[in-house]
Amino acid sequence: MVELQHQLASGLALGGVYAITALALVMIFQATQLLNFAQGEMAMFSTYIAWTLINNGWSFWSAFAATLALSFAGGVAIQRLIVRPFAHAPVLASVIIFIGLSFIFNALAGFFFGYSVQTFDSPFDGPPWFGNKFMSASESGSVVVSVAVLALVFAFFRFTPLGLAMRAAAQNPTSARLVGVRVGWMLALGWGLAAAIGAVAGMMAAPIVYLDPNMMGGILLYAFAGAVLGGIDNPWGAVLGGFLVGVVENLLGAYVVGEEVKLSVALVVIIAVLVAKPSGLFGRRIVARV
Amino acid sequence: MSAILRATGLKAFYGPVEALHGVDFEVEDGCVTALLGANGAGKTTTLRAVSAMIRREGVLEYAGRPLNGRGPEDVARLGVAHVPDGRGTFTDLTVDENLRLGAYVRRDRRKLKTDFERVFGYFPRLAERIKQQAGTLSGGEQQMLAIARALLSAPRLLLLDEPSFGLAPLVVSEIFRILRAINQNDGVSILLVEQNASLALDLATRAYLLETGRVVVGGEASTILANDSVRRAYLGY
Amino acid sequence: MRALPRLGWFFAVLFGVSAPFWLSGYRLYQFSQVLIYAIALLGLNLLTGFNGQISLGHGAFFAIGGYSAAILIVKLGLPYWVAIPAASAVCFVAGFLFGFPALRLGGLYLALATFALAVATPQLLAYKGFDVLTGGSQGLQVLKPTAPFGWPLNVDQWTFLICLASTGTLFVLARNLLNGRIGRALVAIRDHPIAAEAMGIDAALYKTICFGISAFYAGVAGGLDAVAVGFVAPESFGLPLSLAFLVGIVVGGLASIGGVLFGALFIEFVPNYADQLTVFLGENAKALPGAIYGVLMILMMAIAPTGVAGLVRSLTRMMRRT
Numbered sequence: 001m002v003e004l005q006h007q008l009a010s011g012l013a014l015g016g017v018y019a020i021t022a023l024a025l026v027m028i029f030q031a032t033q034l035l036n037f038a039q040g041e042m043a044m045f046s047t048y049i050a051w052t053l054i055n056n057g058w059s060f061w062s063a064f065a066a067t068l069a070l071s072f073a074g075g076v077a078i079q080r081l082i083v084r085p086f087a088h089a090p091v092l093a094s095v096i097i098f099i100g101l102s103f104i105f106n107a108l109a110g111f112f113f114g115y116s117v118q119t120f121d122s123p124f125d126g127p128p129w130f131g132n133k134f135m136s137a138s139e140s141g142s143v144v145v146s147v148a149v150l151a152l153v154f155a156f157f158r159f160t161p162l163g164l165a166m167r168a169a170a171q172n173p174t175s176a177r178l179v180g181v182r183v184g185w186m187l188a189l190g191w192g193l194a195a196a197i198g199a200v201a202g203m204m205a206a207p208i209v210y211l212d213p214n215m216m217g218g219i220l221l222y223a224f225a226g227a228v229l230g231g232i233d234n235p236w237g238a239v240l241g242g243f244l245v246g247v248v249e250n251l252l253g254a255y256v257v258g259e260e261v262k263l264s265v266a267l268v269v270i271i272a273v274l275v276a277k278p279s280g281l282f283g284r285r286i287v288a289r290v
Numbered sequence: 291m292s293a294i295l296r297a298t299g300l301k302a303f304y305g306p307v308e309a310l311h312g313v314d315f316e317v318e319d320g321c322v323t324a325l326l327g328a329n330g331a332g333k334t335t336t337l338r339a340v341s342a343m344i345r346r347e348g349v350l351e352y353a354g355r356p357l358n359g360r361g362p363e364d365v366a367r368l369g370v371a372h373v374p375d376g377r378g379t380f381t382d383l384t385v386d387e388n389l390r391l392g393a394y395v396r397r398d399r400r401k402l403k404t405d406f407e408r409v410f411g412y413f414p415r416l417a418e419r420i421k422q423q424a425g426t427l428s429g430g431e432q433q434m435l436a437i438a439r440a441l442l443s444a445p446r447l448l449l450l451d452e453p454s455f456g457l458a459p460l461v462v463s464e465i466f467r468i469l470r471a472i473n474q475n476d477g478v479s480i481l482l483v484e485q486n487a488s489l490a491l492d493l494a495t496r497a498y499l500l501e502t503g504r505v506v507v508g509g510e511a512s513t514i515l516a517n518d519s520v521r522r523a524y525l526g527y
Numbered sequence: 528m529r530a531l532p533r534l535g536w537f538f539a540v541l542f543g544v545s546a547p548f549w550l551s552g553y554r555l556y557q558f559s560q561v562l563i564y565a566i567a568l569l570g571l572n573l574l575t576g577f578n579g580q581i582s583l584g585h586g587a588f589f590a591i592g593g594y595s596a597a598i599l600i601v602k603l604g605l606p607y608w609v610a611i612p613a614a615s616a617v618c619f620v621a622g623f624l625f626g627f628p629a630l631r632l633g634g635l636y637l638a639l640a641t642f643a644l645a646v647a648t649p650q651l652l653a654y655k656g657f658d659v660l661t662g663g664s665q666g667l668q669v670l671k672p673t674a675p676f677g678w679p680l681n682v683d684q685w686t687f688l689i690c691l692a693s694t695g696t697l698f699v700l701a702r703n704l705l706n707g708r709i710g711r712a713l714v715a716i717r718d719h720p721i722a723a724e725a726m727g728i729d730a731a732l733y734k735t736i737c738f739g740i741s742a743f744y745a746g747v748a749g750g751l752d753a754v755a756v757g758f759v760a761p762e763s764f765g766l767p768l769s770l771a772f773l774v775g776i777v778v779g780g781l782a783s784i785g786g787v788l789f790g791a792l793f794i795e796f797v798p799n800y801a802d803q804l805t806v807f808l809g810e811n812a813k814a815l816p817g818a819i820y821g822v823l824m825i826l827m828m829a830i831a832p833t834g835v836a837g838l839v840r841s842l843t844r845m846m847r848r849t
Contacts, residue, residue: 035635037642082825091634092581093828096777099583099770100828103821110814161394168380168391175378178341179443180366180395217766221646224639261654267647274636275628 005134007254008247013139014208014222015246016146021201021223022230022238023153024194029232031170031190032083034091037098039198040220041105042078044213046071046199047206048113051120060123064203068196075195079188109213120206142204149200150239153193166190218263222249225266228273231283241280245269292354294319294447294479295340300348302332302339309335311503312348317447317496322473322480324490324511327500333483334375336500337449340481341365341372353446367395371440375451375483377432381425385416385435388424392439401444408476409438412468430461437465441472448472448480454489462486466493491515532785532843539788543691547684555683557795559755562690563748564791566697568775569784570744575773576782577705578737579717581634584641586769587648588742590759592618592749594652597667597759598660607672611750615743622742626735645769652761666760669753686755693747702784704740713737714782774820777827780834789835 021039028036036042046067053063078101086097124141128134135143157163168176169186176183201223202216209215222245230241245266253262273280293316302310310332317323325333339346341362350357352368366372371392380388389409393402410417413434419427424435433453440448453469454462466489472478473493484490491497491511499507499520507520514520546558571585595614599605605613629637651657653664661667672689674680680688704710715723716730724730753759771794779790801815808815831838 033635035639037638086828089828091638092575092579092781093832095581095583095635095638096773096824096828099773100821100824103770103774103817103824105821107814107817107821110817111811114811115813161390164383164387164390165394167387168383171382172378172380174343175374175380176391177343177362178366178372178374178378179391179439180363181391182363217646221643224643228639258655261647261650263647263650267643270643271628271640274640275631278631278636 003254004251007250009135009139010208011247011250012243013135013142013246014205014219014250015226015243016143017201017205017208017219017242018222018226018246019239019242020146020149020197020204021219022227022242023150023235024197024201025223025227026232026235026238027190027194027197029227030235031166031187032087034083034094035098035224036194037095037220038101038105039194039223040216041102041109042071042074042195043198043202043205043219044216045105045109046074046195047120047202047211047215048109050199050203051118051206051211052113054121060121064123067199067203071199072192072196075192076188078195079191083191084184084187106213113213115213118211120203120211122207138207142207145200145204149197153197154236162189218266221263221266221270222246225269227280228270229280231280233284234280234282237280237282240282292319293317293351294353295481296349296351297336297340298349298351300336300339300350301346302335303345303347304335309503310339310346313498313500313503313505315498315505315508317479317481320473320477320479321496322469322482322494324487324494324497325481325483325500326485326487326490326497329485330502331500332503333500334451335503337372337374337451337481337483340449341370366443369444369446370449371443371445371447372449373436373440373451373453375455377436379424379427379432379435379439381423383424384421385424385427386420388435388439389416389442392442395443398444402442405442405444409441412441412471413438430457430465433457433461433465434468437468437472441476441478445478448478449483450480451483452485453482454484454486462489469493532839535785540695543695546691547680547687552681552683555687556755557799559683559687559690560752561788561791561795562687562694563752563755564772564775564794565787566694566751567745567748567772568779568787568790569697569701570741570748571772572776572779572782572784572787573701573705573713573744574737574741576776576780577710577717578713578734579634580629580734580738581638582641582741582769583638583773584644584648584769585741585745585772586764586766587641587644588618588622588745589749589752589768589772590648590652590764591621591742592746593753593759593764594661594667594749595746596750597669597753600669600754601667602660607750607754611747611754614750615746618746618749619739619743622745623735623739625742626738629738630731630734641769642766645766649761649765652764661761662759664761666758668758669756671757672754690751690755693751697744697747698784701744705784709733709736771820774824776834777824778834780836781832783834783836785839786834786836 025036025039028034049070050063050067053066054060082097082101086093122138122141124137126137128137129140157167165181166186166189169181169183173183205219223242226242226245227238229244230237249262249265252265253259257265295317297313297315299312299314300310301308301312313336325336327333338344340350342360342365343362352370357365380391396402415431416435416438424432427435453465469480470493473480482490482494491514494511497511497514498505507514547555550558567585567589571582574580574582592614595617596610599610599613600607632640652661655663671682672685673682674685712728712733715728716733720730775790775794778793780786797819798816801812804815805812827834
């Protein structure tokens with residue numbers, strides 16, 4: 001029983017990483033109808049930036065903050081310079097662009113930071129919180145950070161004028177323009193936010209999966225699975241999906257299929273959901289306009 | 291009286307296709323001007339051209355200054371509120387959120403509270419449904435919401451595209467009564483596109499008749515109403 | 528000038544046929560790889576370029592071909608010239624079956640599903656449960672083919688000739704396919720799916736068959752690869768391979784048969800040259816191929832969406848006018 005709780009706990013910790021990555025994916029999807037295949041590599045690169053700062057003497061949280069700011073700026077730049085010119089291009093073109101971006105980030109990380117696996121210390125060390133027996137301090141910390149990020153994003157979109165404007169721009173760009181919203185910049189902000197959120201995911205994942213240029217490949221897949229499961233156009237469904245995938249993947253890996261084939265769980269989830277109920281658990285029915 | 295909006299030789303294009311072939315019209319400050327005509331005459335196109343939603347050429351002057359070379363966001367920030375055909379409500383957002391978006395361009399947040407109260411005074415039904423999702427409102431309520439949202443941007447000029455479309459007569463007359471009040475009490479100029487000519491001519495002081503992208507008749511609303519041949523040829527009665 | 532493409536093909540064939548006699552062992556092996564990639568790229572191009580179904584997971588079918596052939600050779604003792612066609616048939620069935628759920632997935636979702644397939648493939652191949660067949664994470668060793676009837680050709684030369692013959696046959700097959708009714712139907716389905724259906728084209732059938740054929744090509748390539756390289760192992764068949772295929776058809780030219788050759792040359796030799804640069808740039812020059820791929824993919828979409836083949840076509844058109 002204790003073992004099960006351990007598995008649940010670590011499933012939640014990773015699930016938090018999947019959840020916030022899934023949120024970033026859904027944010028971009030809602031605004032642009034595109035899947036950001038480069039989300040993982042962007043997060044990985046951000047984590048390397050944090051790692052470099054920490055190695056140069058910065059405290060974890062100041063490196064964290066600086067990385068968020070830099071990632072945000074990077075996301076905005078990517079949208080303005082690379083994504084926007086292809087806004088009206090066919091789907092295949094944007095898929096190719098995002099794959100190209102992921103190649104570039106992967107190569108940059110390898111070139112500047114090397115390919116050897118690095119350790120990335122969690123900022124939460126020490127004894128388990130509140131003397132609990134199930135979650136290590138770093139796991140508890142990771143979950144808390146993930147939930148905090150989710151809460152902040154939720155509050156931003158729900159209660160601030162800018163958040164409202166971004167939602168409006170994503171749902172109905174034409175009407176948004178008519179009320180004075182600069183839709184183009186809203187998209188850029190969305191990308192910046194997604195990049196910053198991805199950076200958090202990377203920094204929470206690195207203590208668990210270790211830091212190397214290929215660390216986010218599996219995580220991105222699980223995040224996709226969570227987003228698809230929850231509903232690719234429903235942010236909170238995606239979050240729930242991410243946590244679910246984290247827990248299920250961990251349990252299945254520990255008790256059913258074995259650690260080595262956990263990724264195929266994600267594969268099965270993705271294909272099964274897309275074929276049986278493409279809108280996921282909480283999304284709207286996807287209607288193709290003829 | 292000066293013109294809040296003046297168009298000279300206005301052309302508009304959907305891609306390579308020219309849809310407006312050089313129209314001239316003006317909206318007097320504080321007055322209501324109607325654009326009339328059959329389906330496809332170019333009325334909606336004219337409003338879209340004013341709002342810079344489509345490519346246009348020609349001269350557009352707003353409050354004496356040229357309106358060219360800007361996008362819809364900029365036109366909105368100048369005090370031109372456009373209620374598009376089909377209402378343009380954000381159906382997935384609540385009534386409250388739709389209204390708050392109307393106020394997005396406002397700098398003077400302090401006046402906002404009184405403006406909200408005035409808008410609810412015009413449209414009490416919206417106050418009742420404030421937390422409701424906009425897409426679940428009836429057609430008439432959505433039209434009221436669209437107009438209310440436009441009002442909250444404290445516009446000098448209101449562009450209205452077919453407010454009567456698809457609504458029951460009782461609802462329509464209520465809306466037009468409110469439009470008259472908005473024009474007279476708040477001094478908001480209105481450029482009104484309508485297929486229902488009698489309603490429009492009743493509210494407007496000036497009117498222009500459009501046919502396939504050109505103005506064929508323009509003048510005082512009362513003159514157009516009195517002109518039998520125009521009425522029979524273009525307004526069907 | 529109209530003769531330029533034909534001239535190009537003539538020299539390519541000439542090069543191919545003569546190569547075993549003047550290229551060294553390793554170089555010849557590399558060109559065998561080029562031919563193998565060309566076959567795989569042709570399959571992917573059929574699916575994605577001509578028929579518009581985005582596949583980010585073609586490495587998986589390549590793997591199925593390679594592993595099937597390896598298993599048939601190693602575990603059942605079949606000769607390669609039986610194993611490879613058999614493996615390809617398996618791939619056709621696999622692709623055809625995958626084509627059914629793929630029908631329900633539009634462009635982006637199919638890309639996602641095939642992406643997942645690519646990421647999951649190495650794990651599945653290494654799965655201990657399949658150890659007996661697949662050799663687990665160690666993979667399988669395959670004996671390379673020797674020339675028949677005692678002909679005086681070494682392993683590299685004979686392998687190259689097999690690849691050449693396969694490539695030639697499959698290219699001609701593809702060209703005939705695409706020039707005929709099937710090809711036109713596929714393109715119609717890509718560009719105007721609803722109009723195509725309205726005209727009576729059974730889109731579902733064509734799309735699943737296309738998936739099958741495309742997987743068949745990848746399977747042939749995979750089988751030849753298993754035999755040319757001499758072993759199959761899980762790590763070779765992951766996401767990087769599937770993405771390299773995508774790079775190949777983008778660079779060579781989507782919906783271009785000739786471009787596929789250039790794409791294959793590209794993905795074979797760019798990593799190779801980048802590797803040689805590690806001498807000068809240090810260990811991290813491993814990053815160079817990825818950087819080149821990434822920059823080129825974005826650049827190509829921006830300035831040459833029809834790839835190198837398209838550029839060549841525009842060039843010949845320009846020269847024809849002068």
